[in-house]
Amino acid sequence: MTGIVRGAQLARLLGHWHALPGRRRSPDYAALAGTIRGLLADGRLPLGVRLPAERELAEALKVSRTTVTAGYRELRETGHLTSRRGAGSWTALPGGHRVASSGLWTPTTDLDMIDLGCAALAAPAELVPAARAAADELPRYLSDAGYHPTGIIELREAVARSYTGRGLPTSPEQIMITSGTQHALDLVLRLAVPAGAGVLVESPTYPNALAALSARRARITTHGLDGAEGWDAELLLAGLRQTRPRLAYLIPEFQNPTGHLMPAELRERVVAAAHASGTDLVVDExxxxxxxxxxxxxxxxxVYDRHSRVVSIGGMSKPYWGGLRIGWVRASAPLVQRLAALRVGVDMASPVLDQLVAVHLLAAAETIVPARQAQLAAQRDALLAAVREVLPEWRVTVPRGGVTLWAELDGPISSALARAAEDVGVRLAPGPRFGIDGTLERFLRLPFTLPAADLTDAVQRIAAVRYDLDRAGRRQWREPAVIA
Structure with missing residues (x-):
């Protein structure tokens, strides 16, 4: 089922469309069409949704129907709208262009490369002592086969305690340990998403989640996030009600890549809407x-789930270390058992030694996590200062958590800038990698997981190539590198 944008909803998204640059040189219909094209390019207005009828939009905008008719006609001429007489008009991109969302990367051995494609920290100092302690405990596990499809009990208890401490009572039977958060997502998708099923995701969102959905041949629809405000509650809930997807994948805590934090009220409303539409929610924490x-x-x-609709996934990669492949699923106990039965056809179980290391790291969380938070806050501030100094035309919303900035550039240059930056030793993750439709060219994800000096150096190199970009010749295409 195709989603529908109502007249009042589109009017709110359009905002002050009369105040666009160059407005005095353009008629109303051209300004309207240009603003809708901008919403599509930014991913705030998804592709394939039906726009309101001309009369409905004219009433919502308080303009003549002739203005809306002419604006829609211009959008059809530029390939941003397809229409069928008597049926309606749907958003599109010229030529039906779509971009696949592969998360695959080529590794680099260039030590001079500043990698801003990977949003993950180096290992904490506590990792080595934790590994030694885990090795000392390993012998008591060596008398059995070592296969624990749901994870060793010590780690499941530790993860369950962390949820209980956050106000969500959880038993170890509700936890399954996986080989990272991505593995947790893959297992849930294998169980819940048959080929061709509808899935709702945010736009932008995590590229490797899109790759997992593409592997399941899911039919993906998107909810566009606002760069400054985050989720539009009315449009998100309408998307659930209208498309009734089998599953929705959301990142409510410091969303990757935008850094937004979903308020409690919206969380409760999303869970209620998911139950009403028969949608399972996968919440990436x-x-x-x-x-x-x-x-x-x-x-x-x-917390707001009363019908076992919410599956929470998380892991050790972001607060601890990506090289420790430990993730988890938090769900109802029967669902955990179904996931464990499915898992044995994939990888049997996570390594026992890694799980023991995770137990020791979680026991030291009160020391490790505050230190990571302080480190990230300092690096974030250094990155913000560098961007504001040498790239003042870019707009960045200061994130209240997480590890990334989502920068709005001064033009649709993200992919070109990423190619140019590689020549000066900076690897970037351009905006289109975080969407499914070739949109988001005016955005760039900038993680602040590297030392402050490296971040400042990277921004200076980016600025140097940015100002030469318009005069640069056509460059050779490269394979992308890993985004995490």
């Missing part, structure tokens, strides 16, 4: 341990 500046966290989304 990868960044839940990384609020900055003392930002208070809303309750976990699953």
């Amino acid at each position: 990868s960044f839940v341990d990384l609020p900055l500046d003392g930002t208070p966290l809303p309750p976990p989304t699953a």
Whole structure:
């Protein structure tokens, strides 16, 4: 089922469309068409949704129907709208262009490359002592086969305690340990999303989640996030009601890549809407341990779940270390058992030694996590200062947590800038990698997980190539590198 944008909803998204640059040189219909094209390019207005009828939009905007008719006609001429007489008009991109969302990367051995494509920290100092302690405990596990499809009990208990401490009572039977958060998502998708099923995701969102959905041949629809405000509650809830997807994948804590934090009220409304539409919610909590500046966290989304609709996934990669492949699923106990039965056809179980290391790191969380938060806050501020100094035309909303800035550039140059930056030793993750439709060219994700000096150096290199970009010749296409 195709989503529908109502007249009042589109009017709110259009905002002050009369105040666009160059407005005095353009008639109303051209300004209207240009603003709708901008919403599509930014991913705030999804592709394939039906726009309001001309009369409805004219009433919402308080303009003549002739203006809307002419604006729609211009959008059809530029390929941004397809219409069928008597049926309606749907958003599109010229030529039906779509971009696949592969998360695959080529590794680099260039030590001079500043990699801003990977949003993950180096290992904490506590990792080595934790590994030694885990090795000392390993012998008591060596008398059995070592296969624990749901994870060793010590780690499941530790993860369950962390949820209970956040206000969500959880038993170890509700936890399954996985080989990272991405593995957790893949298992849930294998169980819940048959080929061709509808899935709702945010736009922008995590590229490797899009790759997992593409592998399941899911039919993806998007909810566009506003760069400054985040989720539009009315449009998000309408998307659930209208498209009734089998599953929705959301990142409510410091959303990747925008850094937005979903308020408690919206979490409760999303869970209620998901239950009404028969939608399972997969809530990615990868960044839940990384609020900055003392930002208070809303309750976990699953607190509002009364019908086993919410599956929470998380892991050790962001607050601890990506090389420790430990993730988890928090769900109802029967669902955990179904996931464990499915898992044995994939990888049997996570390594026991890694799980023991995770137990020791979680026991030291009160020391490790505050240090990580302080480190990230300082690096974020250094990155913000560098961007504001040498790239003042870019607009950045200061994130209250997580590990990334989502920068709005001074033009639709993200992919070209990423190619140019590679020549000066900076790897970037351009905006289109975080969407499914070739949109988001005016955006760039900038993680602040590297030392402050490296971040400042990277921004200076980016600025140097940015100002030569318009005069640069056509460059050779490269394979992308890893985004995490």
